[in-house]
Amino acid sequence: MKVYVSADIEGVTGTTTWDETERKESSYSNMSLQMTKEVNACCVALNKIGADEIIIKDAHDSGRNIDHNYLPKNTKLIRSWSGSIFSMVEGLDESFDAILFIGYHSPASSSSNPLSHTMSLKVSKITINEQIASEFLIHAYIAEYFKVPIAFLSGDKGLCDEVSKYNSNIATVAVKEGIGNSTINIHPELALELIEENVKKVFRKPLINNSKELPKYFTVDVEYYNHCDAYRYSMYKGVSKINEKLIRFESDDYIEVLRFINFCL
Structure with missing residues (x-):
């Protein structure tokens, strides 16, 4: 089984302020470690249910946040950015059996996370077909384009609620909830346990x-x-x-939509 994992940091338990997500800041190291641990919990679960190969995209900011030393040996980590229009899921194609999202967050204009945004901090809102677009939705459509089943997502409660509306078959774990400029976070170790447990659970039935x-x-x-x-x-x-x-941009070709998004965001 070949699986893709895309990971961000603003939906990791604990992250609350922008300095905690930026490499140059002293508060960043704890959050990048938690990001790594949450990705590892996902990988541990995937290996327990028989993954042969796990491709991971470090999809936050510099793309250099995850410590590969903490991950299983059958993982390959995509660091930094190639310039692909597939962005946070670069390298995804029809050869994958499933995709999972770790540490994702609510979209620009949402009050569900003090770090809510969509691809760029210069954008106040993006909609696709009148639906507010999160980074999850933009990249979920890429998965749908390649017909790769979306198995799991962890992140803030607002996004998890959105994902459940998008497709109730996708397993979710909410590790935090935003209130104003604050967050309510579950314990870091509990987040790891819930991610591992729910990743294993979703694969107990076909992802059709x-x-x-x-x-x-x-x-x-x-x-x-x-x-x-x-x-x-x-x-x-x-x-x-x-x-x-x-x-506004309109097209019947999602690849052209991605070109527009990558140019304009």
């Missing part, structure tokens, strides 16, 4: 219902905090400027 059909057409609205950004990115081919801070 863990995929959805990709939409036939995409209307993507990007709202920026700064009107200058909206003006700049309205120059992308096919983009319409809706108002001073909002641009």
Whole structure:
């Protein structure tokens, strides 16, 4: 069994402020270690149910947060960024049997996490077909494009609720909840136990219902905090400027949507 794991840090238990997610800050090391441990808990579970190969994308900021020494030997870790339009799931293709998301967070405009954002801090909101788009949704559509079942996600409660609405067959573990500029976090060790337990559990039955059909057409609205950004990115081919801070891109090809997102975010 070949499995893909994409990992972020803003949905890891404990992370609350931006300095805890930035390599140059002293508070970062504890959170990057917890990110590594949560990824490892996922990998341990995957190996217990028979994974042959696990590909992991370190998908936060520099892409250099996870300590590979803590992970099983049958893992391969993608560090930094190649420039692929698949971004947080670069290297994903139809050869994978499942994909899992660790440490993911609520989207821009959400109050469910003080670190809520979508791909870029210059964006106040992104919608795809009028649905607020999280980083999970953007990359879930890539999984759907390749027909790779989405097995599991851990992160903040707001995103877990969103994922359950997207597809109730996807197992989720909420390790934190945001309230204003604060977070309520479960114990780090409990997070590891719940991730391992629920990853094992979701694979006890076939993942046939863990995929959805990709939409036939995409209307993507990007709202920026700064009107200058909206003006700049309205120059992308096919983009319409809706108002001073909002641009729109439409296509029936999700690959073209990804090109737009990678250029404009």
